[in-house]
Amino acid sequence: MQKANAAQQPSSNRRPGARLAWIGQGFLLLLAIMVVIILGRNLIDNPELFIQIIISGLQLGFVYALIALGYTMVYGIVKLINFAHGDVFMVGAFVSYYAVARFQLHVWPSAFFPDLDPLVTVTLGSLSVILLSMITCAALAITIERVAYKPLRDAPRIAALITAIGVSFFLEFFGALSFVFSPRFIPYQRPFDVVTWYIKDGIYLVEPGKAPPAGSITFSNILLIIAVASILVQVFLQFLVRKTKIGKAMRAVAFDKPTARLMGINVDAIITTTFAIGAAFAGLGGVLYAIAYSSIWSQLGILPGLKAFVAAVLGGIGSIPGAFIGALIMGQAESLTAGYISTPMRDAIAFTILILVLLVRPTGIFGEPEKEKA
Amino acid sequence: MEINLGFLFISTIKIVVVLGYLYALLAVLGHASKWVQIGGLLAAFGIIQLIFSFQPEDAQIINDFDRGLLFQACTMTMVALGLNLIYGFNGQFSLGQWGFYGIGAYAAADITWRWTNNDARGLTGVAIGATLVAVAIFGVRRLIARYKGMPVMSAFTLYLIGTIVACALTMLIAGALDPALKPLFGTKDAPGIFASEWALQIVFFFAVLLAGIVAAEISFLFGLPVLTLGSDYFGIATLGFTIVINTLMVNSDTLLPFPEMKGGRGMIGIPKVTNWFWAFLFLLIVVIVMRNVLHSSTGRAILSVREDETAAKVMGINVADYKLLPFVIGSLFAGLGGGVYAHFIGFLSPGTFDFLVGFNPLIIIVFGGLGSMSGTIFASFGWMFFLEGLLRTILGQFGTEAPTWRFVLYPITLLLLMLLRPQGLLGSAEVGFLRAPKIAARTAASDNPAVTTPVK
Amino acid sequence: MTTPTLPPTLEIAGLTKFFGGLRAVNNFGLALKPGDLAGLIGPNGAGKTTVFNMITGVYQVSGGDIRFQGESITGLEPHEITQLGVARTFQNIRLFANLTVLDNVRIAYHTHAGYGMLDAILRTATYSAKEKEITERAQDFLAIFKLENIQNEFAKNLPYGQQRRVEIARALASNPRLLLLDEPAAGMNPREIVTLMELIHFVRDRFNLTILLIEHQMRVVMGICEHITVMDFGEVIARGTPKEIQGNAQVIEAYLGKGVPGAA
Structure with missing residues (x-):
């Protein structure tokens, strides 16, 4: 009888502390309630401002999502925090800066086809700038992977991590040399004009040079472009990973490299491809970030890179939808912190959230559960 | 655009002399005779002290620039040794060391700054606070020990409550004590005993010590939950810690109630108390404490966690505790280093504690060898005298932008090192004093009752 | 029964x-x-x-x-x-690879080492006595398993059979x-x-x-x-x-x- 009883309640008698889980849960609940109260009060006080903050958070979140995808894919496949990813993002922004400000790449369609509709010209021009950035970033990532990471694939993981930090430093400070990029903030010239709308009993265009009426919510074409790009990339990657042969190979490599190799998968090629895809989308993110915030410098990539990584961890590292959701949460958290608590603390919030989420759910929101270890 | 060959030559000699000095010091400390150890120590301290005391103004052997490098090398060694304990010996990849260094620097600076401005609350506040928080932490720890299996979040909450209560009590006590202490500073015309030079030296000593303890206590509270995250996540979280601390420094006058720290403009007016005696003393303390801990049962437990956590657990080692302990000790060292640093530089700017600079100790321990104290010591001094001293000056001759090239060369060197010799220059080798004692094989084995008759 | x-x-x-x-x-x-x-x-x-x-x-x-x-x-x-x-060994030997054979076994004594960190830092008499006792006990174990001659070798450098013996010695040392x-x-x-x-x-x-x-x-x-x-x-x-x-x-x-x- 006693045995049967014990079998039902395995861990009660020797673990008196397990019953005290409520202390920690209570603490977290208290934090959550505080957040809800602060947000709720502000929502009631000034709903327009609240929505405006949400919108700016969305914009940030969608950019983070583009960077986070690269982190999550690379980490999923080689278990490496690719610190240099944020700097690839920076390179993407600078490539587009040079393409636009120095070489006027964004107006090439009007040079060749003067009769085209201006909208088509701008779209084609901007797309080619973005494409150039994406290709450059992919090429850069392939080079980094081949030169720095591949020789260390069998070394301890931490050696690769330190190498990644080294690569990141190199890009930041090499970029800081005046003949490369810039050690200071420089204004970024957008390939197209910003169009802003405001919402107040309907959606209206904000006339250039005029302020939108008080109490209205504004949003711009940049937000729309970033959102559309980010969602398209998300859908594309889902398709790539789930439906195509290369996606299947990626999943196989992520799961078990030696076996994948035995199955005839070219593991090195898959890893390089993963780096390239991630970097291409970081390049896209870099261009969009520069367009949105219109000021760039050589250390531009560090903090967005870190926050995007945090977003990827938050969503469950290795999971593409997880990275997307995590990035959106991160964007909101940052925007709301800056809006309602204090602007400087918005960098702190990302890491606080990371720690809290990992403590409650060590594998992130979409992470896989515990597996058997040998 | 011409490299000054004379400068290059002298700098190279300096580097060789410094490394030779360190080697000799470690070798002599490793000598079997206690008298040789003490004599060597005094000689090592005395040589440099004599040079500082008696060198002529116009023909300095150790000029101000080299003096700065020497002191910075001492603090960097303390910080890097702490990080090596955390990462090299315990295997926890931390990027938070620089944050604790900053905490130590600002905490110590605040104590002495207030002291020189006739305010004892810096010292009393931090001293009482550090003591009460320590009492709270140990108290909560004993309480928790009775409830095995408590989730880490609950434990953390209890520690946090204890700390907050302790801090609130401190505010009350320090405030109440202040009117009694204030007169001891005297007035400008009639300075009291607190205003004397000796008082400042003593306060400085306690300020550095307390800075270390404050850093250690913060690292305890931070490390308790965060060390459970696992290596990569722990690295990111500690990097976040450094960033957050830096943010707080930049806003120390707006977000935090420390107007004397002046936020992003930097804290000025810190008394320059650090001299060769203090720098040498604190470095020596750190080296000896770390070496003695490592060559003990505690040290073996710390190493076993790095080698194999599961095997360590099955050997009866409480892995959570033995991740926290090196993290706290390492942060203590960083805090001490920060305190010493603040008092010879005399000026603290948040830029010094930026997380990008915070990779320096990591690069140093990787260079010197993860798990080698000797390597860290040599690498710290070599780093300061070669990269910060020689290379910076030489590159400086190539125009204003050239110093940035330094930061391009660091990572390239790091990459080459990782590719060619990932275990660092010294690997895990140690020199003299720091070497583990070689134990001779035992001859008479079978007559030990401990083995022939099992215990219990 | x-x-x-x-x-x-x-x-x-x-x-x-x-x-x-x-x-x-x-x-x-x-x-x-x-x-x-x-x-x-x-x-x-x-x-x-x-x-x-x-x-x-x-x-x-x-x-x-x-x-x-x-x-x-x-x-x-x-x-x-x-x-x-309760002590155990592992299917895929889990020694502390970068530590010596002697240290591998001495780690097992940690929980009843008999001295604390403060003793170690100050090098007290307790430290010296207990450390000597631990070392001797560990060496006795190594002698039983005929490993006394390789006590200062790194565990990772040992042949397979010896690694197994070290692992069993280490498990036994935890009493x-x-x-x-x-x-x-x-x-x-x-x-x-x-x-x-x-x-x-x-x-x-x-x-x-x-x-x-x-x-x-x-x-x-x-x-x-x-x-x-x-x-x-x-x-x-x-x-x-x-x-x-x-x-x-x-x-x-x-x-x-x-x-x-x-x-x-």
Whole structure:
């Protein structure tokens, strides 16, 4: 009888502390309630401002999502925090800066086809700038992977991590040399004009040079472009990973490299491809970030890179939808912190959230559960 | 655009002399005779002290620039040794060391700054606070020990409550004590005993010590939950810690109630108390404490966690505790280093504690060898005298932008090192004093009752 | 069954482990008297090592109860279980590779080192005395296992057979009542296996231990174990003396059904 009883309640008698889980849960609940109260009060006080903050958070979140995808894919496949990813993002922004400000790449369609509709010209021009950035970033990532990471694939993981930090430093400070990029903030010239709308009993265009009426919510074409790009990339990657042969190979490599190799998968090629895809989308993110915030410098990539990584961890590292959701949460958290608590603390919030989420759910929101270890 | 060959030559000699000095010091400390150890120590301290005391103004052997490098090398060694304990010996990849260094620097600076401005609350506040928080932490720890299996979040909450209560009590006590202490500073015309030079030296000593303890206590509270995250996540979280601390420094006058720290403009007016005696003393303390801990049962437990956590657990080692302990000790060292640093530089700017600079100790321990104290010591001094001293000056001759090239060369060197010799220059080798004692094989084995008759 | 004064060393009832939806161990039961030398066998993936991992606390138990010397140890942390007197070795040897052989064994004394960190920092007399005692005890263990000449070698540089011996020495140094050996004979040649079997017997008698071992080499299991428990697909399919097990149709089917003859 006693045995049967014990079998039902395995861990009660020797673990008196397990019953005290409520202390920690209570603490977290208290934090959550505080957040809800602060947000709720502000929502009631000034709903327009609240929505405006949400919108700016969305914009940030969608950019983070583009960077986070690269982190999550690379980490999923080689278990490496690719610190240099944020700097690839920076390179993407600078490539587009040079393409636009120095070489006027964004107006090439009007040079060749003067009769085209201006909208088509701008779209084609901007797309080619973005494409150039994406290709450059992919090429850069392939080079980094081949030169720095591949020789260390069998070394301890931490050696690769330190190498990644080294690569990141190199890009930041090499970029800081005046003949490369810039050690200071420089204004970024957008390939197209910003169009802003405001919402107040309907959606209206904000006339250039005029302020939108008080109490209205504004949003711009940049937000729309970033959102559309980010969602398209998300859908594309889902398709790539789930439906195509290369996606299947990626999943196989992520799961078990030696076996994948035995199955005839070219593991090195898959890893390089993963780096390239991630970097291409970081390049896209870099261009969009520069367009949105219109000021760039050589250390531009560090903090967005870190926050995007945090977003990827938050969503469950290795999971593409997880990275997307995590990035959106991160964007909101940052925007709301800056809006309602204090602007400087918005960098702190990302890491606080990371720690809290990992403590409650060590594998992130979409992470896989515990597996058997040998 | 011409490299000054004379400068290059002298700098190279300096580097060789410094490394030779360190080697000799470690070798002599490793000598079997206690008298040789003490004599060597005094000689090592005395040589440099004599040079500082008696060198002529116009023909300095150790000029101000080299003096700065020497002191910075001492603090960097303390910080890097702490990080090596955390990462090299315990295997926890931390990027938070620089944050604790900053905490130590600002905490110590605040104590002495207030002291020189006739305010004892810096010292009393931090001293009482550090003591009460320590009492709270140990108290909560004993309480928790009775409830095995408590989730880490609950434990953390209890520690946090204890700390907050302790801090609130401190505010009350320090405030109440202040009117009694204030007169001891005297007035400008009639300075009291607190205003004397000796008082400042003593306060400085306690300020550095307390800075270390404050850093250690913060690292305890931070490390308790965060060390459970696992290596990569722990690295990111500690990097976040450094960033957050830096943010707080930049806003120390707006977000935090420390107007004397002046936020992003930097804290000025810190008394320059650090001299060769203090720098040498604190470095020596750190080296000896770390070496003695490592060559003990505690040290073996710390190493076993790095080698194999599961095997360590099955050997009866409480892995959570033995991740926290090196993290706290390492942060203590960083805090001490920060305190010493603040008092010879005399000026603290948040830029010094930026997380990008915070990779320096990591690069140093990787260079010197993860798990080698000797390597860290040599690498710290070599780093300061070669990269910060020689290379910076030489590159400086190539125009204003050239110093940035330094930061391009660091990572390239790091990459080459990782590719060619990932275990660092010294690997895990140690020199003299720091070497583990070689134990001779035992001859008479079978007559030990401990083995022939099992215990219990 | 058991004498009234001595509770069974190990008593497992209804032990179950899920990995996600996979039931790795189901309703496992086992009882060991003090001084038993028992074997746990079964085809690959039967859940044997998972049982070890649950006894030592490396895995959380999904259901069931484990009692050690009459007390439940279910849900305790691995280090707490070790401190109560359970030691183990691993299937894929887990020595502290970059430490010396001597340090590997000395680590086992940590929980009863007899001095604290403050003693170590200040190098007190207690430190010196206790450290000497620990070292000597560890060296005595190494002598028993004929490892005294390689005490200053790094564990990673040893040949396989010696690594196994160091691991057993290390487990014994933690002063256990129950020793769990996970495939101690794996990768050994026939001569080494004979030595190992003698060693296990010797260790059991000398240290008055209870031993449970997982093994694929039927020669070892049949040669030294007094009781054998057979697992397949996470469940116990047979128990008994080596003789009974050898004749058990279900056991033969479990092994042959996998296409792997039991004896190597």
